[in-house]
Amino acid sequence: MNRVAVIGVGMSKFGEHWDMGFREIMAEAATKAVNDAGITGKDIEAIYGGTMSAGRFVGQEHVGALIADAVGLNPIPSTRVEGACASGGLALREAYLAVAGGHYDIVVAGGVEKMTDVFSEQAAITLGGAADQEWEVFQGATFPTLYALIARRHMEEYGTTEEQMARVAVKNHANASKNPLAQFPFEITIDKVLSSNKIAEPLKLLDCSPITDGAAAVILASEKVARKFTDTPVWIIGSGQASDTLALHDRKDICTLNATVVARKKAMKQANVKPSDINVAEVHDCFTIAEICAVEDLGFVKKGEGGKAEEEGMFDLNSDISVNTSGGLKACGHPVGATGVKQAVEITMQLRGECGPRQVDKAEIGLTHNVGGSGATAVVHIFSR
Amino acid sequence: MNRVAVIGVGMSKFGEHWDMGFREIMAEAATKAVNDAGITGKDIEAIYGGTMSAGRFVGQEHVGALIADAVGLNPIPSTRVEGACASGGLALREAYLAVAGGHYDIVVAGGVEKMTDVFSEQAAITLGGAADQEWEVFQGATFPTLYALIARRHMEEYGTTEEQMARVAVKNHANASKNPLAQFPFEITIDKVLSSNKIAEPLKLLDCSPITDGAAAVILASEKVARKFTDTPVWIIGSGQASDTLALHDRKDICTLNATVVARKKAMKQANVKPSDINVAEVHDCFTIAEICAVEDLGFVKKGEGGKAEEEGMFDLNSDISVNTSGGLKACGHPVGATGVKQAVEITMQLRGECGPRQVDKAEIGLTHNVGGSGATAVVHIFSR
Numbered sequence: 001m002n003r004v005a006v007i008g009v010g011m012s013k014f015g016e017h018w019d020m021g022f023r024e025i026m027a028e029a030a031t032k033a034v035n036d037a038g039i040t041g042k043d044i045e046a047i048y049g050g051t052m053s054a055g056r057f058v059g060q061e062h063v064g065a066l067i068a069d070a071v072g073l074n075p076i077p078s079t080r081v082e083g084a085c086a087s088g089g090l091a092l093r094e095a096y097l098a099v100a101g102g103h104y105d106i107v108v109a110g111g112v113e114k115m116t117d118v119f120s121e122q123a124a125i126t127l128g129g130a131a132d133q134e135w136e137v138f139q140g141a142t143f144p145t146l147y148a149l150i151a152r153r154h155m156e157e158y159g160t161t162e163e164q165m166a167r168v169a170v171k172n173h174a175n176a177s178k179n180p181l182a183q184f185p186f187e188i189t190i191d192k193v194l195s196s197n198k199i200a201e202p203l204k205l206l207d208c209s210p211i212t213d214g215a216a217a218v219i220l221a222s223e224k225v226a227r228k229f230t231d232t233p234v235w236i237i238g239s240g241q242a243s244d245t246l247a248l249h250d251r252k253d254i255c256t257l258n259a260t261v262v263a264r265k266k267a268m269k270q271a272n273v274k275p276s277d278i279n280v281a282e283v284h285d286c287f288t289i290a291e292i293c294a295v296e297d298l299g300f301v302k303k304g305e306g307g308k309a310e311e312e313g314m315f316d317l318n319s320d321i322s323v324n325t326s327g328g329l330k331a332c333g334h335p336v337g338a339t340g341v342k343q344a345v346e347i348t349m350q351l352r353g354e355c356g357p358r359q360v361d362k363a364e365i366g367l368t369h370n371v372g373g374s375g376a377t378a379v380v381h382i383f384s385r
Numbered sequence: 386m387n388r389v390a391v392i393g394v395g396m397s398k399f400g401e402h403w404d405m406g407f408r409e410i411m412a413e414a415a416t417k418a419v420n421d422a423g424i425t426g427k428d429i430e431a432i433y434g435g436t437m438s439a440g441r442f443v444g445q446e447h448v449g450a451l452i453a454d455a456v457g458l459n460p461i462p463s464t465r466v467e468g469a470c471a472s473g474g475l476a477l478r479e480a481y482l483a484v485a486g487g488h489y490d491i492v493v494a495g496g497v498e499k500m501t502d503v504f505s506e507q508a509a510i511t512l513g514g515a516a517d518q519e520w521e522v523f524q525g526a527t528f529p530t531l532y533a534l535i536a537r538r539h540m541e542e543y544g545t546t547e548e549q550m551a552r553v554a555v556k557n558h559a560n561a562s563k564n565p566l567a568q569f570p571f572e573i574t575i576d577k578v579l580s581s582n583k584i585a586e587p588l589k590l591l592d593c594s595p596i597t598d599g600a601a602a603v604i605l606a607s608e609k610v611a612r613k614f615t616d617t618p619v620w621i622i623g624s625g626q627a628s629d630t631l632a633l634h635d636r637k638d639i640c641t642l643n644a645t646v647v648a649r650k651k652a653m654k655q656a657n658v659k660p661s662d663i664n665v666a667e668v669h670d671c672f673t674i675a676e677i678c679a680v681e682d683l684g685f686v687k688k689g690e691g692g693k694a695e696e697e698g699m700f701d702l703n704s705d706i707s708v709n710t711s712g713g714l715k716a717c718g719h720p721v722g723a724t725g726v727k728q729a730v731e732i733t734m735q736l737r738g739e740c741g742p743r744q745v746d747k748a749e750i751g752l753t754h755n756v757g758g759s760g761a762t763a764v765v766h767i768f769s770r
Contacts, residue, residue, distance in 0.1 A: 001486075001487060021519065023519075052446055053440050053446050055438050055440045055441050055511070055514050056440050056441060058518065059510075059513075059514060059518045059522070060514055060517075060518045061437055061438050061467060061469055061514035061515055062467070062468060062469035062514065062515045062516075062631065062757055062758050062761060062762065063467070064467070064468050064475075064628070064762065065468065065469075065628045065629070065631050065757060065758070065761035065762045066517070066631050066761075068628040069628070069629075069630050069631045069632075069635075069761065073628075074627075074628040074629050074630060074644070074761075075627040075628050075629060075643060075644055075647045076627070076628060077626035077627060077628065078628045078762075079466055079468060079475050079478075079479065079626070080466065080467045080468065081464055081465065081466050081467075082446060082447070082448070082449070082465045082466075082467060083447060083449050083450065083464060083465065084446055084447035084450075090449075090464050093464075094464065094479065097482070097483055097486060097488050098482055098486070100486065100488070101482060101483070101485065101486015101487060101488060102386060102486060103482050103485070103486060125444075126440070128444075129440050129444060129445055129446035129447065130446055130447045131447075132451070133443065133444045133445045134406065134408075137444070241462035241464070242459075242460040242461070242462060243449070243450045243453040243454070243458075243459040243460050243461060243462065243463045244450070244454075244459050244460060245454050245459060246447065246450050246451050246454045247454075250454075258460060259459070259460055262460045372447055372450060373447050373450070376447060376450035376451075376454065376459075377447065377449065377450045377463075
């Protein structure tokens, strides 16, 4: 198995891009990554692109070929992968597997979604495509209601409070205020979260990640060629992917995302690290309760202690483990297919020491955690300098 | 690079499945493949699933996890890949790359589409997602009109006739009449094709592949484990994938699908075979003109000679190269995401000698050729006994 490095990263501003098309947003991120790596298009041998629902958001499938075309790289192989909101993480993993397996030396992993071209009702229906249509969505479930069930159960089982959930949003907005590419680069307060409109109780508007346009890209290289292009490769030392039931009601315990647990164990075993070795992590906070479950399922704290740990600031910038320094899905934004790749962009920049006011001190080992739907897909990657 | 074998195959009946859901169709094909391989679910380490547009056909994204769930295989990794009508071919290729790269020993590659749950206008719009939305579909193009442009140009450049195109449909229906799982298992005549309703001149109804529900699955295994389960492994000896411009108008020559040419050359170089070594091939005949282009771009005949070769019966069953013995997309049916995997099912059965009345004599080397849209993605695989 070849070692694989990230040698270049790029992302678009996350937000509402009324003035840019789907392909322009992706091309911007890819071009930044190519320039950052110091390579040219001729060096690239394949593309993996993550997008959840370009078919329903912008009427476009066949997105792999579209990306290769938009960036002028045909006839190289270009493949779209999809796992709902974990599409970007899956693109990263497929690119990693292809380079690690010796098929290519330089591959682009990209992610893109343009979500604001449809009305918000249509966006909600489209995002529902990540849940079980026949057994959940046709019965009236939406993603906020599914995560609200998880939140209610977590409150009941472990005494987690709405204030603790709000604290996640406050932390992630504080981080986003230091990230010029974030959709919401401003701070909020616990009171503001608690008094925001109720979406699906106990979740309020400011417990929820937004609808976002955006793209991100990373350039992966085999060890053989990585050092030709960079003195600061960031190595992918572990990759894990797992699945779970699509419908929440089929799970033994809805407070545990088993796919996260399995993917984390695989990735950490490969990387030979334990949870306490992680200095900086981007985790999947599509709702504030999701970050609380994530820090538990990733082994950062015991099950049930995530809310209290958030309240005590354990995951604040430059605390025990700095979580969601980009602002997370909550405040950096959540263009669903791009999120998993953006997480890798942020961790790479942290490990290179390029994050300015949100830089984590002595960041040596980083982790990304990307989830599809209510947890039927999870992808975890571990990075080191 | 590990050698990779197909050790099991399965497919559903292709047609209209009003009585089965998306997941049931996929589960049927997967179960048949697992039984054919003589493995159990516990042997399977990962799934790759191809589907083009489940989001728009059945409201369901996140299809990788859905498949793992439907067949009871979570928490193993399960990833959807998409490349329009080449989605199945891409799933096969990703599964092949993962096993060849040493990441897994046994992987399922599946493909599925349920297309008949929407009205035909909606199906046409959804299939348009394979073309360039902004530059083609928004201007009024549909797939029959795009392939009609190719047909008109081919007639102008090379003297190809409507009768020669009709001959492709006649051959493929004759093959389908010997395939109990085909959507249209009956013969037709050249007159019947020529007098069928005009869709986009010069293409008539019987020049076009149909709207289909269906699924197919193959089990891939590394050399290390393949022989534990079968005495008749079918080896994948070459895999090639390439891309082209999404929009037809950006190509130098619309009669040549450059992605097919590039993918074929890569696959044949890896396999160390030449076009004349192929005994049996499943090629992408979404329209009759597409098969004529395919036999040229695959190197079976020179550019421009495909129509004449079809007319002379060069690709009939047990002629020079038996092409589309399953009935092809035209008559076996074209559930878009499943087609590329069904091609591998047919070639595996041919190389094992299990095709009964449509069996090709002395089939040693087979080829599959799967195309996305009007040729922006092409995937070619070479198989041998």
